[in-house]
Amino acid sequence: MQDSEIKQAIISIIGDIAPDEDTSNLKPDVRLREQIDLDSMDFLDIVMELRKQYGVNVPDTDYMQLATLDSCVNYLRPKMQGKTLKV
Amino acid sequence: MKYDAIIIGAGMSGLAAGIRLAMFDKRVVVLEKHYVWGGLNSFYQFKGRQFDVGLHAMTNYIPRGAKGRPLTRLLKQLRLRHEDLDLHEQNYSLISFPSAKLRFTNDFSVLRDEVRREFPAQRDAFDNLTRAIADFNELDLSAPRQSAREVVRRFVTEPLLEDMLFCPLTFYGSAIEHDMDWDQFVVMWKSIYMEGFARPTKGVRHVLTLLTNRYRELGGELRLRAGVKRIVSRTGEAVGVELENSEVLEADCVLSSAGFVESMKLLEPTASAVGCMPMRTGNPTADAVGLNGHIGRLSFTESISVLNPGAMPTDATIIFFSNRDRFEYRCPDELVDVDSGVICMPQNFRLDEPIAPMVRVTNIANHAKWCALRRDDGVDSSVNVPADWGQGLGARDQGSGSNPQSPIPNPLGNDAYTAAKQACYERSINAITPRHLADFRPQVSMIDMFTPRTIEHYTGHLGGAVYGSPVKRRTGETPVKNLYVMGTDQGFLGIIGAALSGISMANKWVLQRDGVLTERDA
Ligand SMILES: Cc1cc2nc3c(=O)[nH]c(=O)nc-3n(C[C@H](O)[C@H](O)[C@H](O)COP(=O)(O)OP(=O)(O)OC[C@H]3O[C@@H](n4cnc5c(N)ncnc54)[C@H](O)[C@@H]3O)c2cc1C
Numbered sequence: 001m002q003d004s005e006i007k008q009a010i011i012s013i014i015g016d017i018a019p020d021e022d023t024s025n026l027k028p029d030v031r032l033r034e035q036i037d038l039d040s041m042d043f044l045d046i047v048m049e050l051r052k053q054y055g056v057n058v059p060d061t062d063y064m065q066l067a068t069l070d071s072c073v074n075y076l077r078p079k080m081q082g083k084t085l086k087v
Numbered sequence: 088m089k090y091d092a093i094i095i096g097a098g099m100s101g102l103a104a105g106i107r108l109a110m111f112d113k114r115v116v117v118l119e120k121h122y123v124w125g126g127l128n129s130f131y132q133f134k135g136r137q138f139d140v141g142l143h144a145m146t147n148y149i150p151r152g153a154k155g156r157p158l159t160r161l162l163k164q165l166r167l168r169h170e171d172l173d174l175h176e177q178n179y180s181l182i183s184f185p186s187a188k189l190r191f192t193n194d195f196s197v198l199r200d201e202v203r204r205e206f207p208a209q210r211d212a213f214d215n216l217t218r219a220i221a222d223f224n225e226l227d228l229s230a231p232r233q234s235a236r237e238v239v240r241r242f243v244t245e246p247l248l249e250d251m252l253f254c255p256l257t258f259y260g261s262a263i264e265h266d267m268d269w270d271q272f273v274v275m276w277k278s279i280y281m282e283g284f285a286r287p288t289k290g291v292r293h294v295l296t297l298l299t300n301r302y303r304e305l306g307g308e309l310r311l312r313a314g315v316k317r318i319v320s321r322t323g324e325a326v327g328v329e330l331e332n333s334e335v336l337e338a339d340c341v342l343s344s345a346g347f348v349e350s351m352k353l354l355e356p357t358a359s360a361v362g363c364m365p366m367r368t369g370n371p372t373a374d375a376v377g378l379n380g381h382i383g384r385l386s387f388t389e390s391i392s393v394l395n396p397g398a399m400p401t402d403a404t405i406i407f408f409s410n411r412d413r414f415e416y417r418c419p420d421e422l423v424d425v426d427s428g429v430i431c432m433p434q435n436f437r438l439d440e441p442i443a444p445m446v447r448v449t450n451i452a453n454h455a456k457w458c459a460l461r462r463d464d465g466v467d468s469s470v471n472v473p474a475d476w477g478q479g480l481g482a483r484d485q486g487s488g489s490n491p492q493s494p495i496p497n498p499l500g501n502d503a504y505t506a507a508k509q510a511c512y513e514r515s516i517n518a519i520t521p522r523h524l525a526d527f528r529p530q531v532s533m534i535d536m537f538t539p540r541t542i543e544h545y546t547g548h549l550g551g552a553v554y555g556s557p558v559k560r561r562t563g564e565t566p567v568k569n570l571y572v573m574g575t576d577q578g579f580l581g582i583i584g585a586a587l588s589g590i591s592m593a594n595k596w597v598l599q600r601d602g603v604l605t606e607r608d609a
Contacts, residue, residue: 019168020151020159037154041594042163048111048598 001080006073009080012087013049017042028069050076054083089337090114092597093328095315095353096344098126098546099582100574100589102298104342106165107593109307116336117307118328120314120547124299126344127546127553127575128582130292133535134469136443138391140537140545142291143405143431143447144284146259146275147583148174148193156282157583164590165301173293174285175436177404182251183523184409189251193283206248216242225273228561235272236265250414255279255407257416258429258449260580262383262554264417271559271578278583284404286436294582315345318353318570325570328353340597344574344589346548347556347565348381354567383552384418386454386539390470390515393533394444401524406430408523416451422495423452423511425518446527448515454539454551462504469505470512470536476528492517504540512536554580563592571596 001009007028014036015023021036032038046066047058056079058066065075092108094101097119108115123129128141147158151169162169179197182189187205191198202213216239224230236253243249253267256275261267267275287293302309317329318341327337343350394400409415409427416427428450434442462468493513496506512534520526539551548555559578563571571592579588 016166018163019166020162037159037163039155039160041160041591044594044599045164052111 001083001085003073003077005085006076006080007069008087009054009085010046010069010072010076013046013053014038016049017045026069028073031067032069033067053086054080056080056083088114089339090116090327091338092340092342092593093118093336093338094342094344095318095328095350096126096574097121097124097299097309097311098344098574099128099298099585100344100577100579100592101126101342102295102302102589103161103165103586104344104573104589104593105302105307105309106298106305107590108597109302109305110166111598112306113597115307117302117309118313118315118330118336119309119311120331121545122312124309124311125291125295127542127548128291128295129545130290130295134533136393136533137290137292138535139290139292139433140389142286142582143429143433143449144177144286144436145172145174145294145583146278146282146284146581148176148283148285157278157587158282161583161587161590164594165298165586167297167301171297173287173289175288175438177284177286178402178435178437180255180284180405180407181403181523182254182407184247184251184254184412184414186412187247187251191280193285195281198280202248206245209243209245209248212242212244213248220273220276223270223273225270225277230270233269235267235269238269239272247412250409250412253416254409254414254427255405255429258407260554260584261416262385262552262559262575262580263557264384265415268559268578271580274579274584278581284436286433286438288438288440288442290433291582298586315353318343318350318567320354320567320570323566324568339569341570342563342573342589342592342596343570344572344585346552347558347560347572347576348549349547350565350570350572354570381556381558382550383548383555383557384454384550385416385554386418386452386457386542386551387449387553388423388452388511388515388536388538390448390450390512391535392446392448392516392527392531393535394446394527394530395532396443398444398527398530400446400520400527400530401432402435403524404432404435406519406523408519410518410522419451419453421453422456422507423450423515425450425511425515427451428515428519430519430523446524448519450511450515452539452551454543456498457504457507457539457551460498460504460507461500461502463502466502466505468502468508470509470534472531472534473513473528476531504538508536508538511538548575563596 050056091113092115094117097117105117149156179192189201203210260275314331315328316331319327325341329335431447434444493510496503543551555575563577573588573592574585577588
């Protein structure tokens with residue numbers, strides 16, 4: 001999966017989790033929590049959607065790797081290799 | 088087939104937990120003994136009209152876009168949009184005592200101004216209390232238990248103001264007589280005074296349809312008329328349930344919204360070991376009395392008067408009242424205490440389309456007294472509009488507020504239950520009008536009333552205890568492994584509270600623990 005697709009995958013998951021939030025202008029290098037209303041329960045959901053949709057495992061100890069869109073892409077790049085974007 | 092989780096009860100907590108588990112492809116079944124879902128907050132049809140069992144108001148109202156509040160958390164966890172709930176805000180509510188009245192709305196500054204007007208000497212006390220509440224983290228489940236009365240008295244020194252502030256919060260969420268746990272007080276304060284009241288036009292039906300549809304879309308299984316007769320356990324570990332029809336279902340985990348004592352009773356007799364297990368709660372009084380101290384003593388009657396179209400006895404949405412300046416939130420010695428309660432006018436939310444005007448009155452009631460009344464089989468126990476209330480109601484009675492008390496029947500007389508309902512209904516209405524709202528008696532076209540017996544029958548809560556056990560189990564754990572309580576007895580009350588409880592218990596004990604991150608699922 002391309003980096004841009006990984007980003008799209010994450011944004012689409014956030015859109016599912018928080019349907020009231022506007023996800024169209026998320027800044028890639030700013031913490032997601034500062035841009036939209038996400039708490040630890042929501043990060044759990046992001047992780048669960050990643051495994052449900054892409055079979056990707058994110059152990060609890062790696063949750064902080066999901067802080068920004070850029071860090072998500074870096075962290076997920078090896079895990080998402082060869083997967084197809086589902087949006 | 089073995090389920091990942093079995094959920095006992097299709098109330099708010101059970102449905103919300105079911106949605107969470109079905110969302111992540113868990114094999115889950117919600118078992119409900121009743122033929123309809125909703126639990127304490129269900130709906131029914133009576134004489135061709137639709138009624139809600141519980142709903143006065145949804146608490147925790149915030150406008151769309153407000154961050155980090157319970158309602159936003161609930162919406163996100165269930166993947167709902169704010170607009171899906173179709174919420175309409177209240178006009179205003181009133182705390183009405185003989186010597187003072189306080190108005191509040193979904194804007195906290197209104198209450199603050201009212202307190203300053205009625206209790207000028209308490210203005211700083213109130214602000215300091217407000218600050219202490221804002222600073223307290225009610226989500227920290229490890230905080231030590233404190234009496235809310237004691238904490239509030241450190242700030243508020245005027246007993247009338249103290250009682251007035253407690254009145255709405257206890258009525259909408261205290262399982263403890265005359266007090267609350269401080270953390271529960273903070274939860275209720277925020278959800279009622281700082282957030283606020285709203286209602287979907289179609290009432291609780293709308294919320295329940297939303298939840299059941301979501302659950303079914305996600306592939307969740309809901310079984311009605313599927314009462315759990317027994318929770319099956321082996322060596323101190325829950326492994327499934329046996330239904331009334333003797334069918335046995337196996338599961339890795341059982342989440343029960345039936346109540347703590349109720350769930351413990353479902354374990355017997357096989358798990359007799361559990362019966363001898365000391366039920367340590369950390370609360371010395373409760374521990375001394377054993378399980379009995381866990382059965383709540385607060386039950387309610389609800390008297391519902393449907394009014395003629397256009398009737399408008401008040402524009403207030405909800406009135407929390409006491410006819411005595413010292414407010415008593417206790418199980419009364421009589422069938423019912425008509426001198427305090429909650430009056431709700433569901434038509435006084437800012438709805439898009441008008442609904443039939445009603446006055447719903449909640450009073451605290453004595454479950455044991457109601458149970459002692461003889462009830463004859465096959466007798467229609469409806470309450471009738473008293474003959475002298477109709478158009479012919481003379482100026483003699485109207486508005487005088489001094490109607491003679493309807494006599495309470497002999498408990499063993501012919502169908503004493505129906506006679507007591509009629510008498511208590513009349514007392515309940517006579518006690519509020521015209522004191523707290525204009526006399527609406529000539530406009531009553533139909534009546535329904537339910538009692539602690541009705542509540543116990545439909546929800547299974549022992550003692551008809553609306554808010555369950557006075558001893559809450561904040562982590563959901565029970566003495567039996569893999570059996571967790573959620574909803575009322577986990578300590579989160581009301582529609583929003585119960586739903587959030589179901590969500591957090593499903594997250595904590597199924598999804599986070601052995602759920603999505605295990606090898607088996609991988
Ligand atoms: C008169 C009244 C007015 C209220 N007004 C409001 C209000 O205005 N706003 C508000 O927010 N809250 C209100 N509430 C409170 C609110 O309804 C409850 O706090 C909430 O619905 C509790 O949900 P729950 O899931 O914890 O439990 P419950 O609703 O009690 O659900 C438990 C379910 O489990 C089922 N069950 C029990 N035992 C078994 C068994 N053995 N097998 C299978 N199923 C079983 C029951 O049938 C029930 O459906 C009111 C309650 C009452 C009674």
